[in-house]
Amino acid sequence: MSIYDFVKLNIDERAEEAWKGTYLCERVYADYLVQLYNVSNFYVEVFYKAELNKIVKIQYFKSTRLLDPYLKNQG
Secondary structure, three states: OOOOHOOOOOOHHHHHHHHOEEEEEEEOOOEEEEEEEEEEEEEEEEEOOOOOEEEEEEEEEHHHHHHHHHHHOOO
């Protein structure tokens, strides 16, 4: 799937496509658990809010610079 096809999907479809990709890691950001996936040639962040038991946002990007928050949490 290309990033251009991914953009056209609704949030539930984006989550399904993310889960088909490769899980890389997760981090905590504010009140969210953010999981990072590699899908084809781009990255997907799935923002989950535990108190709502709901995925509230999904972001996607290609720039490896945006991986910095995950790299800082390692070690």
